[in-house]
Amino acid sequence: xxxxxxxxxxxxxxxxxxxxxxxxxxxxxxxxxxxxxxxxxxxxxxxxxxxxxxxxxxxxxxxxxxxxxxxxxxxxxxxxxxxxxxxxxxxxxxxxxxxxxxxxxxxxxxxxxxxxxxxxxxxxxxxxxxxxxxxxxxxxxxxxxxxxxxxxxxxxxxxxxxxxxxxxxxxxxxxxxxxxxxxxxxxxxxxxxxxxxxxxxxxxxxxxxxxxxxxxxxxxxxxxxxxxxxxxxxxxxxxxxxxxxxxxxxxxxx
Numbered sequence: 001x002x003x004x005x006x007x008x009x010x011x012x013x014x015x016x017x018x019x020x021x022x023x024x025x026x027x028x029x030x031x032x033x034x035x036x037x038x039x040x041x042x043x044x045x046x047x048x049x050x051x052x053x054x055x056x057x058x059x060x061x062x063x064x065x066x067x068x069x070x071x072x073x074x075x076x077x078x079x080x081x082x083x084x085x086x087x088x089x090x091x092x093x094x095x096x097x098x099x100x101x102x103x104x105x106x107x108x109x110x111x112x113x114x115x116x117x118x119x120x121x122x123x124x125x126x127x128x129x130x131x132x133x134x135x136x137x138x139x140x141x142x143x144x145x146x147x148x149x150x151x152x153x154x155x156x157x158x159x160x161x162x163x164x165x166x167x168x169x170x171x172x173x174x175x176x177x178x179x180x181x182x183x184x185x186x187x188x189x190x191x192x193x194x195x196x197x198x199x200x201x202x203x204x205x206x207x208x209x210x211x212x213x214x215x216x217x218x219x220x221x222x223x224x225x226x227x228x229x230x231x232x233x234x235x236x237x238x239x240x241x242x243x244x245x246x247x248x249x250x251x252x253x254x
Contacts, residue, residue: 002240004239009037010037029222035247036069083105092125159183185206206242
């Protein structure tokens with residue numbers, strides 16, 4: 001069964017060693033591929049403060065470093081572009097063909113999903129056929145309702161709701177995204193109860209395994225998924241098949 005980690009990070013501070021460390025973990029757990037974004041640009045303490053109180057910083061991701069990290073195993077480490085709304089969308093347009101998805105980081109940058117600068121990044125993702133990852137928050141401009149509005153505006157684009165919604169038992173998010181077939185549910189951090197419900201209410205074809213490595217170990221997320229009441233076909237969809245389809249979905253013709 002193909003296993004793909006749909007949400008991992010490669011910290012910048014440890015350079016190429018970060019890629020070696022992730023690959024070693026993947027080898028131990030038989031994870032074939034991982035979707036990876038740059039990480040380590042904000043401390044866990046500051047990140048937590050943004051989640052609770054709001055706020056954001058103008059943080060640029062070193063995407064050249066990320067590409068160098070992924071070049072150690074290009075068939076296994078699939079880089080994601082983190083859009084910085086403070087810098088516009090032209091950088092992404094210039095280099096987007098080197099990436100497999102766009103990640104929006106409102107908890108890092110503090111820019112609402114309704115902001116025109118965010119919309120311009122999404123428009124570029126649509127041109128590339130990239131799915132859009134994002135983490136919602138309990139705050140106006142960042143809520144699951146804003147994600148739903150984006151999914152309705154960009155019907156041909158795939159969106160991934162990271163971290164099992166807002167909080168670890170977010171049945172509200174499940175209800176909100178259920179009618180929107182272009183929103184997928186990523187499992188990292190969610191209780192088994194809510195992930196099981198996602199498989200039942202959305203269908204296993206809209207659920208994606210992710211770990212949020214290195215903040216959360218893939219072994220823990222895999223153990224959680226193996227606790228679910230899923231048949232082998234459904235488990236295979238969640239563990240890898242769905243993500244493979246998403247990152248190759250609606251690509252523009254060369």
